[in-house]
Amino acid sequence: MTNPRQVAFIALRDVHKGAYTDVALDRALQRATLLDSDRRLVTELLYGSVRRQRTLDFIIDQLATKKSHQQPTELRTILHLGLYQLRYQERIPASAAVNTTVELAKENGFAGLTGFVNGLLRQYIRSAEASPDFLKLPENPVQRLGILHSFPDWIIQVWLEQLGLAETEKLCEWMNQTPTIDLRINPLRTSIEEVETALKSAGILARRIPNLPQALRLIGNTGSIQQLPGFKDGWWVVQDASAQLVGHLLDPQPGEVIIDACAAPGGKTTHIAELIQDRGTVWAGDRTASRLRKLKENAQRLNLHSIQICTGDSRNLPQFYNTADRVLLDAPCSGLGTLHRHADARWRQTPASVQELSTLQKELLAHTSKFVKAGGVLVYATCTLHPAETEDVITQFLTENTDWQIEPPSPNSLDSCYTTSHGWLKVWPHNQDMDGFFMVRLRKTNVSA
Numbered sequence: 001m002t003n004p005r006q007v008a009f010i011a012l013r014d015v016h017k018g019a020y021t022d023v024a025l026d027r028a029l030q031r032a033t034l035l036d037s038d039r040r041l042v043t044e045l046l047y048g049s050v051r052r053q054r055t056l057d058f059i060i061d062q063l064a065t066k067k068s069h070q071q072p073t074e075l076r077t078i079l080h081l082g083l084y085q086l087r088y089q090e091r092i093p094a095s096a097a098v099n100t101t102v103e104l105a106k107e108n109g110f111a112g113l114t115g116f117v118n119g120l121l122r123q124y125i126r127s128a129e130a131s132p133d134f135l136k137l138p139e140n141p142v143q144r145l146g147i148l149h150s151f152p153d154w155i156i157q158v159w160l161e162q163l164g165l166a167e168t169e170k171l172c173e174w175m176n177q178t179p180t181i182d183l184r185i186n187p188l189r190t191s192i193e194e195v196e197t198a199l200k201s202a203g204i205l206a207r208r209i210p211n212l213p214q215a216l217r218l219i220g221n222t223g224s225i226q227q228l229p230g231f232k233d234g235w236w237v238v239q240d241a242s243a244q245l246v247g248h249l250l251d252p253q254p255g256e257v258i259i260d261a262c263a264a265p266g267g268k269t270t271h272i273a274e275l276i277q278d279r280g281t282v283w284a285g286d287r288t289a290s291r292l293r294k295l296k297e298n299a300q301r302l303n304l305h306s307i308q309i310c311t312g313d314s315r316n317l318p319q320f321y322n323t324a325d326r327v328l329l330d331a332p333c334s335g336l337g338t339l340h341r342h343a344d345a346r347w348r349q350t351p352a353s354v355q356e357l358s359t360l361q362k363e364l365l366a367h368t369s370k371f372v373k374a375g376g377v378l379v380y381a382t383c384t385l386h387p388a389e390t391e392d393v394i395t396q397f398l399t400e401n402t403d404w405q406i407e408p409p410s411p412n413s414l415d416s417c418y419t420t421s422h423g424w425l426k427v428w429p430h431n432q433d434m435d436g437f438f439m440v441r442l443r444k445t446n447v448s449a
């Protein structure tokens, strides 16, 4: 297969049948023979169409007699691809978007409906030219933002309650961007200067990130990550800037025993091992064996030896009670802070799944806090921005465990600029230009309050 739009159609059709977007993309690309530029086009069309699904359906609802969900599923998929190009891909001439979409319809069993496809797309072009905001959006702010920026109402509601209208709109726009790639340099193997020089010689642009001495943000097209200089030598690992803050908040020291209770695939475990200069013990626990295999590969590539793997449910590991100087609980979460990275996550998560996660997070915190020695530290972190998975988890824990208290980062530490008045850190992506994250450092005192 050599037509990128046909490849995008097959992948998007699989997503509409329930496949994960990244899995559908890999599968479709593997079956195709495409130039690098066409592979990028497939990725953009697929991820963009999945993200913008609600807006695209709303356009179909306005322009066609039959609502989007009444259209044959594969025809709806084809219309999404065409409308996505017209609305969001300025580089693609409108005529090319229309003609290729009509072709797709013809090739995929809708030869009798090419007039309908052509007519709908051309009507979209005429309406958008006449007035860029021709969509008749509802007055209700939750629905209006949800349709315009393509999020479910409940997510908009969660953000509106915390941020208000103007900031929520900025956050929505930020979450619809193509995600950036950050590297964390392994100081045990190289220096940030050496990596900068190697990337520059390979024609890759990168910039430093304020407050994070080991971080570089890649700019523009990078091609395959595994082919970048230094990958095989363990010079760096891909890790978003805000995830790098977590290791600094934990502040592990050489010689300590540290338990990373939800560790796989090891982004933070390997950071901890680097921060202790590979001297001490980092227990990497996780209940998913396949993800732990990835962690092992990462540790080997980075040449880190202080990491020990423990497969199992971290709610049930009594052998670790009172053994750790520090514990990291990077808990499973709804990922509302990283929706730009997982195009379909906004459609998969629900208020009910958030409540289930909140229960799991509270159980994990109750158990893993027992791993910490008196006087020790636990950092709770999640890449979500939902209060039920963040503030509520911590507030309940502190109410039930009066021998624990929040220890905010010291004023001149790397994390201090993200600290809230409660002592926990909240990274809002549209303000900080990095993934959304919540993190808090708790210290176990010797006495109950």
Ligand SMILES: C[S@@+](CC[C@H](N)C(=O)[O-])C[C@H]1O[C@@H](n2cnc3c(N)ncnc32)[C@H](O)[C@@H]1O
Pocket (backbone or CB within 6 Å): 261, 262, 263, 264, 265, 266, 267, 268, 269, 285, 286, 287, 288, 291, 312, 313, 314, 315, 330, 331, 332, 333, 364
């Ligand atoms: C947010 S991810 C961890 C990411 C990792 N810390 C990193 O930086 O690469 C959450 C992890 O928790 C694991 N997990 C979920 N429930 C668990 C449980 N009850 N016990 C142990 N691990 C669990 C999942 O398998 C997943 O790998």
